[in-house]
Amino acid sequence: MLNRTGGIVFTTLAIIACCVMSDFVYADNSAVPEDPSFGVPAPPSNVRVEDVPGDAGGAVRVRWNLSPDDVDRNTKFEGYQILRSTQIDNNFEIIGTSPPGQDLFTDNSTTDGVEYYYIVRADAGSMISESPPRGPVKSSQQWFNIGRLNSFIALLILSTAIILYINQAKRGKELYVRKIAGLDAVDEAVGRATEMGRKIFFIPGTQDMNNVQTIAGVTILGRVARLTAQYETPLDVPVSRSMVMVTAREVVKEAYLNIGRPDAYNDDMVHYLTDDQFGYAAGVDGLVVREEPATIFYMGAFYAESLILAETGNSVGAIQIAGTAMPAQLPFFVAACDYTLIGEELFAASAYLSKEPKLLGSLKGQDLGKLIILVAIAIGVILETAGWFDFSRLFTVQ
Amino acid sequence: MRREIPMILTGFVGFVYIIQFFVPHAPFDIMEGLLTDWMLIIFAFAIWLGALNLLKVSLDKIYRKGKDWQYSIVTVFGFLLIAIPGFFFSGGRRFQDPGTAFDYIYQNVYTPLSATMFAMLAFFVASASYRAFRARTKEATMLLLAAFVVMLGRVPVGDMITQWLPEGYRLSQVADWIMNYPNMAGQRAIMIGIGLGIVSTSLRLILGIERSHLGGEE
Amino acid sequence: MFEKLLSIDRRIIFIFVAVALILPLFLNISQYIAISPEVSKIYDGLEELKPGSKVLFAFDYDPPSAPELQPMAEAVLKYCFKNKLKVYIIGLWPQGPMQANLAIEVIRDDPQFADTPPVYDQNYVNLGFMSGNELVIQGMGSSFQSTFPRDYQGTPTADLEMMNGVNNFSNIDYIFNLSAGYPGTVEWVLFAVDRFHATLGAGNTAVQAPQIYPYFHAGQLQGLAGGLKGAAELEKLVGFYGKGTKFMLSQSFAHLTVIFFIIIGNIAYFATRGKKKQ
Numbered sequence: 001m002l003n004r005t006g007g008i009v010f011t012t013l014a015i016i017a018c019c020v021m022s023d024f025v026y027a028d029n030s031a032v033p034e035d036p037s038f039g040v041p042a043p044p045s046n047v048r049v050e051d052v053p054g055d056a057g058g059a060v061r062v063r064w065n066l067s068p069d070d071v072d073r074n075t076k077f078e079g080y081q082i083l084r085s086t087q088i089d090n091n092f093e094i095i096g097t098s099p100p101g102q103d104l105f106t107d108n109s110t111t112d113g114v115e116y117y118y119i120v121r122a123d124a125g126s127m128i129s130e131s132p133p134r135g136p137v138k139s140s141q142q143w144f145n146i147g148r149l150n151s152f153i154a155l156l157i158l159s160t161a162i163i164l165y166i167n168q169a170k171r172g173k174e175l176y177v178r179k180i181a182g183l184d185a186v187d188e189a190v191g192r193a194t195e196m197g198r199k200i201f202f203i204p205g206t207q208d209m210n211n212v213q214t215i216a217g218v219t220i221l222g223r224v225a226r227l228t229a230q231y232e233t234p235l236d237v238p239v240s241r242s243m244v245m246v247t248a249r250e251v252v253k254e255a256y257l258n259i260g261r262p263d264a265y266n267d268d269m270v271h272y273l274t275d276d277q278f279g280y281a282a283g284v285d286g287l288v289v290r291e292e293p294a295t296i297f298y299m300g301a302f303y304a305e306s307l308i309l310a311e312t313g314n315s316v317g318a319i320q321i322a323g324t325a326m327p328a329q330l331p332f333f334v335a336a337c338d339y340t341l342i343g344e345e346l347f348a349a350s351a352y353l354s355k356e357p358k359l360l361g362s363l364k365g366q367d368l369g370k371l372i373i374l375v376a377i378a379i380g381v382i383l384e385t386a387g388w389f390d391f392s393r394l395f396t397v398q
Numbered sequence: 399m400r401r402e403i404p405m406i407l408t409g410f411v412g413f414v415y416i417i418q419f420f421v422p423h424a425p426f427d428i429m430e431g432l433l434t435d436w437m438l439i440i441f442a443f444a445i446w447l448g449a450l451n452l453l454k455v456s457l458d459k460i461y462r463k464g465k466d467w468q469y470s471i472v473t474v475f476g477f478l479l480i481a482i483p484g485f486f487f488s489g490g491r492r493f494q495d496p497g498t499a500f501d502y503i504y505q506n507v508y509t510p511l512s513a514t515m516f517a518m519l520a521f522f523v524a525s526a527s528y529r530a531f532r533a534r535t536k537e538a539t540m541l542l543l544a545a546f547v548v549m550l551g552r553v554p555v556g557d558m559i560t561q562w563l564p565e566g567y568r569l570s571q572v573a574d575w576i577m578n579y580p581n582m583a584g585q586r587a588i589m590i591g592i593g594l595g596i597v598s599t600s601l602r603l604i605l606g607i608e609r610s611h612l613g614g615e616e
Numbered sequence: 617m618f619e620k621l622l623s624i625d626r627r628i629i630f631i632f633v634a635v636a637l638i639l640p641l642f643l644n645i646s647q648y649i650a651i652s653p654e655v656s657k658i659y660d661g662l663e664e665l666k667p668g669s670k671v672l673f674a675f676d677y678d679p680p681s682a683p684e685l686q687p688m689a690e691a692v693l694k695y696c697f698k699n700k701l702k703v704y705i706i707g708l709w710p711q712g713p714m715q716a717n718l719a720i721e722v723i724r725d726d727p728q729f730a731d732t733p734p735v736y737d738q739n740y741v742n743l744g745f746m747s748g749n750e751l752v753i754q755g756m757g758s759s760f761q762s763t764f765p766r767d768y769q770g771t772p773t774a775d776l777e778m779m780n781g782v783n784n785f786s787n788i789d790y791i792f793n794l795s796a797g798y799p800g801t802v803e804w805v806l807f808a809v810d811r812f813h814a815t816l817g818a819g820n821t822a823v824q825a826p827q828i829y830p831y832f833h834a835g836q837l838q839g840l841a842g843g844l845k846g847a848a849e850l851e852k853l854v855g856f857y858g859k860g861t862k863f864m865l866s867q868s869f870a871h872l873t874v875i876f877f878i879i880i881g882n883i884a885y886f887a888t889r890g891k892k893k894q
Contacts, residue, residue: 056422058758078666096787099669106813108758108784141423152420158594162601207798208441212596215603215611222610242448243441251611271455272448277797278515278680290466303797304519304680304823311522315626325592327585328827335530336522343588347595350610358607366598373590397810438748492770494714504714509679516680519823520870524633525626528877532885542878549875552822552845553868554647561648570650582829589830 041069041077041122043129044103049118049137054145057112060137062105067122067129070100081121081128082107088117088133097123110139151397157372162365169361177360182321182339183352186224189319193294194231200224201293202237203309205300205324206280209243212347213325217300218248219350220323224297225255229264237270238287240280245272281305285312298322298337299346302329310336323349405606412604453477479503544580548573621884629877636873640865647864649848654832658817658839659853661790662692667700669789670782674804675705675712677796681821682715685794687847687860688819689719692792695854696739697723697732702778703740704788706764708752708799710745713768717742728856741778744768749799753807757784785812790838793818801828805836819846 044064052059062082070077079099083092084107098105110116117135121128169175193200202224204217221237228235237252239245249270256265273283288296289312296313298306298320306322306329313320314336322333323341333340341349344366351359380391411433418426456470456477464470483499493500533539550556551573560568602608665671673693677685696703707713720734720742734740743764746752755763760782761773773779781787791814795801801818808814815838820828822843831837841850844867847860 054422056427078668094781096781096783098786099664099666099789104813106786108786108812141427143421143423145420145422148420155416155597158597159601162598163605166607210437212599216599219608219610242444242446242451245448245451246444247611268455268458272451274452275445275448276512277678278512282511282515286469290469304516304821307522307526308515308518311526314526325595326827327588327592328824330588332523332526335526344591344595347592347599350608354610359602362598362602362607366594369594369597370591373594434748434751438751442747495769496717501714504711509682512678512680513682517683520637521630521633524870524874524877525629527874528624528626528629528881531878531881533882534885542882545878546875549871552843553871554649554848554864555868555872557648557650568650570652574652577826577829578833581826582833585826586830 040127040129041124042067043122043131044070044080044120045131047118047120047131047134049116049134051137051139052106054142054147057139057141058108058110060107060110060116060118060139062107062118062120062134064103064120064131066101066103069122069124076124076127078123078125080105081123083119083121083130085117085119085133086114088135092117092119092133112139112141114138148397150394158365158369161368162362165364165368166358166361169357169364172357175357175360175364177348177352177363180341180345180348180352182323182341182345183349185319185321185339186220186353187227189295189297189321190224190227190231190233192319194233196294198294199234199236199291200228201284201288201291201296201313201318202235203284203296203298203300204237204239204244204248205298205302206240206277206305207301208241209247211301213301214241214244216325216346216349217323218244218251220297220299220346220353221248222251222255223350223353225252226259229256229259229261232261232264235269236287236291236293238273238280238284239270240273240275240277242272245270277303277305278308281308284309288312288316288318292316293318296320298324298333299341299349300324302326302333304329307332307336313337401609401612404612405609409604409606412600416604449477480508544576548576551576618884618887621880622888632873632877633870636869637866640869641862643865645865647861647868649845649852649861649864651849651853652846654829654840654842655846655849656839656853657832658692658792658841658850661815661817661838662695662699662701662854665699665701665789668702670702670704670787671696672704672706672788672791673716674791674793674795675707675716676709676800677715677794677821678709678711679715681796683859683863684821684844684847685796685819686715686719687844687858687863688841688850689715689794690722690858691847691850691854691856691860692819693719693734694723694726694729694856697729697734698854700732700739703734704778704782705740705742705768706752706756707745708749708803709796710747712794713742713744717768737777741776742768743773750803750807753799753803754811757807757812759783785814788814791816795819795824795828796821797824800824801831801837805831809836817841819850822846 044067046065048063050061052061064080067077077100079097080102081094082096082098082105084095085092095107095109096105115136115138117133118137119130119133121130190200202221204221205211205214207214209215225235227233235252237248239248249267252270253265256262273280285308293316296318298309299322302324303326306324310320310322310333320337321339322337323346324330324333325343325346327343330340330342348363351363383389383391414426414429414433418430453474456473459467459470460474480500480503483503484493487499488495489498491498494504495501527545531542531545533542547569551569556569556573599608673689675689693703705713705716707716720740723729723734744767746764748755752763761779764773766772767776785808791804791808793801793804793816795818801820804816804818809816817839818828818837819841825840825842825846828837828840832840841847844860844863848864851857851860
């Protein structure tokens with residue numbers, strides 16, 4: 001205990017000491033008068049060149065120690081010029097510049113396998129000075145991006161956990177999933193529309209098929225379409241992306257086929273309005289006000305149109321179930337809808353609704369991932385607060 | 399087969415993208431570039447599918463005199479109003495250059511209409527918060543108070559009425575604190591859950607376990 | 617009466633909000649605008665730039681978000697032209713570069729800029745819109761010219777004077793992104809900052825800003841201005857007052873109206889709850 005207190009006191013003192021010192025250094029800098037007779041700036045020293053590690057080639061990194069004339073208050077010092085050549089003694093050309101205070105430049109225009117030499121030039125307007133040429137250095141493609149090793153390990157752990165649990169589930173192990181009120185309400189919401197003889201609207205977000213949230217939304221659409229096919233409830237799916245239209249049609253058609261009601265399906269149930277964000281919001285609002293649907297689902301990625309849609313739905317008295325993983329839109333849906341699936345619940349919906357063991361297994365694996373993150377956060381908070389180890393550094397991805 | 403081919407394609411493309419993230423070496427970097435180009439081309443052509451569907455559904459409705467068919471006339475008119483000047487009346491210039499007919503419609507029709515839709519948010523926020531912010535429970539009361547502080551703190555009037563308070567306790571500063579700490583903690587927790595959800599969903603898609611988006615299969 | 621208040625017609629609330637928004641446009645009341653640390657950071661970042669430094673503007677929004685973002689764009693552009701910085705404009709949203717042109721027009725007509733007017737290819741270029749979302753940023757990481765072969769007017773980028781020596785993000789001193797959604801600030805952080813180590817400041821719509829705060833606190837974003845308040849703060853910092861400051865009064869009144877209705881709603885709620893208990 002004493003040790004820890006001692007550690008904290010020491011760290012605090014060290015931080016204070018650093019602050020005080022940096023004040024001195026700053027004071028020292030500010031004391032440098034602007035020299036009217038400022039001549040040739042001192043060149044940058046210790047220039048290092050290296051192939052950028054773990055990249056796809058085509059890049060060389062140049063580092064240097066700042067010129068002693070690169071001082072805060074010295075307005076004459078304009079920065080650094082980086083020159084490159086394939087010969088050590090001539091043909092150097094400026095390939096880029098760096099502002100004062102910066103000691104790094106990445107040359108992203110190299111050809112792999114060619115030898116290059118670099119010069120870093122201190123630039124003070126009409127006055128310049130150069131470092132000696134450095135090199136040769138060749139850029140090349142690497143087989144592994146070492147800066148992403150942490151991501152790789154995380155991916156391995158998470159994938160293994162998910163696959164293990166999927167296998168367990170396949171072998172028939174009972175898996176518990178907590179209740180998600182929004183999903184339990186799907187049946188009731190469809191039933192209500194059936195009783196009232198009104199339409200059900202399904203909005204699969206406003207983003208394209210390359211967004212995972214849209215895929216999750218379309219998956220839920222499949223489940224809803226099975227219910228509407230069963231109960232013969234009219235379904236309307238206005239979409240804002242052509243690719244989503246094609247996919248959603250396929251999903252709805254299949255659902256109607258599976259239930260044995262292909263006759264009740266027609267292509268126009270899923271129709272395109274516009275890619276334009278607010279044009280789409282206007283279009284859907286118009287449909288909602290005119291058709292007065294009994295139930296509206298919002299499942300997918302939404303931006304500022306979320307509340308415009310949900311408030312209009314609320315004004316016609318529709319029962320509304322929303323689900324999105326856009327954190328900024330969640331409060332709006334919570335305020336205007338009856339049920340809201342928050343973030344990960346949207347992704348869990350497919351597993352929850354189908355109760356398919358393989359899908360449920362993946363949820364369990366996801367939970368293990370969450371546990372690992374929780375433990376890492378706890379360890380990180382302790383280590384960083386006490387100042388023992390820069391734990392967050394382990395999580396930097398290049 | 400109809401379902402297997404898309405599944406194999408999904409798995410293949412998914413693996414290429416994952417491997418490319420860790421292995422920058424050929425052939426994966428080239429494959430990633432190629433796949434990305436294909437994706438862009440497919441997206442670009444897909445816009446026609448949507449546009450033609452919009453016209454088909456609207457014209458069909460007008461022809462059949464379906465329910466609310468008059469609105470479809472507005473849709474078709476709007477479509478042609480912006481498409482025709484864009485294609486045919488640019489006077490040799492690029493269609494979006496200043497002074498073209500398209501630019502005129504953009505500035506004077508599209509811009510105010512879009513801005514109007516977005517501006518409706520202000521009204522809807524008012525009516526939604528009127529309904530939602532009720533001190534029904536202890537938690538709801540806390541939410542209500544936080545909303546008060548942030549709403550007042552985000553406009554100058556908040557600071558005007560709390561100028562007498564010591565530095566650090568004025569409304570704008572308390573609002574900043576709420577946004578930066580309690581709000582961010584919640585946001586981050588949700589984002590971590592979302593991140594894991596995305597990984598898990600992607601894995602299900604790549605491994606072919608999730609297939610309901612391909613037309614469902616129980 | 618309280619029951620009636622509880623189920624008040626939303627159109628009555630709308631009328632109040634409309635009056636609260638419109639009336640202040642005709643009033644002339646000066647307001648004190650407090651500067652938040654995240655906005656002052658943007659200004660600090662710009663202050664560090666020396667004349668001739670290169671600033672990349674990414675206009676990733678369309679007209680609906682212009683009331684919030686256009687004042688930010690104008691404020692920062694004004695700062696750049698006044699301080700002789702070089703401005704490079706691109707857009708990941710098709711309407712973005714058109715919004716940029718509108719801002720430039722405003723500055724060109726401003727008598728305060730008679731001595732440093734925006735002149736094409738002298739202190740600004742507009743490379744236009746390129747489709748491909750975050751892939752465009754990735755492409756710019758290796759080469760601006762191959763990602764944007766022609767500028768907004770169709771001139772080959774290679775022929776532009778200002779593009780001399782500008783190959784990729786290492787030649788850009790500061791990026792200012794104006795974002796209303798996807799693609800936007802998140803993508804610039806993930807690609808330009810994390811991959812290519814660029815310095816990025818951003819202006820966001822108020823709806824989106826809370827989602828962006830974590831990136832600012834993690835240090836990936838140099839500064840962040842959110843919504844109209846952010847615009848007003850930027851205007852105060854750069855010393856060119858515009859619509860951000862002007863509309864702040866409307867926003868103040870609107871917030872007060874919303875708060876007023878929330879209080880009324882709660883009074884009605886407690887009054888009727890008491891009755892039910894009886």
